[in-house]
Amino acid sequence: MNTNTLIQSMKALFALGAVASLVACASLQPATPEEIVAKNALEFNNARIKGDHAAAYALTNAAYQKARTLEQYKKAYPGTFAQSAAIHDVKCDAEKCDVGVDLKVKPPLIGKNLGTIDMYSKQTWLLEDGQWRLYLEP
Numbered sequence: 739m740n741t742n743t744l745i746q747s748m749k750a751l752f753a754l755g756a757v758a759s760l761v762a763c764a765s766l767q768p769a770t771p772e773e774i775v776a777k778n779a780l781e782f783n784n785a786r787i788k789g790d791h792a793a794a795y796a797l798t799n800a801a802y803q804k805a806r807t808l809e810q811y812k813k814a815y816p817g818t819f820a821q822s823a824a825i826h827d828v829k830c831d832a833e834k835c836d837v838g839v840d841l842k843v844k845p846p847l848i849g850k851n852l853g854t855i856d857m858y859s860k861q862t863w864l865l866e867d868g869q870w871r872l873y874l875e876p
Contacts, residue, residue: 771830775863775870779837782861782872783823786815798874800866805876819843821854835863835870 769777778797785793795803795811806814826838839861842854862873 771835771865771870772828775830775835775837776825776828778870779828779839779861779863779872780823780825783820783839783841786818787820787823789817791815797872799864799871802874802876819846820857826858833865837861837863 782794782797785791785797791812792808794815795808798811802811820841820843822842824840826840828838829836837860839859841857841859843857844854845852863870864873865871
């Protein structure tokens, strides 16, 4: 290998390492409250759609969990007619976020097939002990 080829290979390797370092640093940046809440809200709504009561309940606020058991949550929120959910918007202040959720819902009308309809839901998320939780009134 001649000197020019070696120098070019070293430059390419150095550039690749620099890019990898920048990508790694970018991935270490903490997520914003809006990003965290959007992820949690989507996780909550998808758990509801799948009927995973335990996963949905785990994302509710501490006061609700102290006042209501998982079994009580299941009775209060037995299921949903939503087929899919998408986060519309998230607006946060220091300890509270308002979340808009777009839902595709299939209404259960006997003898009718309406397909899905678009619905909009608002949720409030609170910061509790460093964790963002969905506020449900106990």
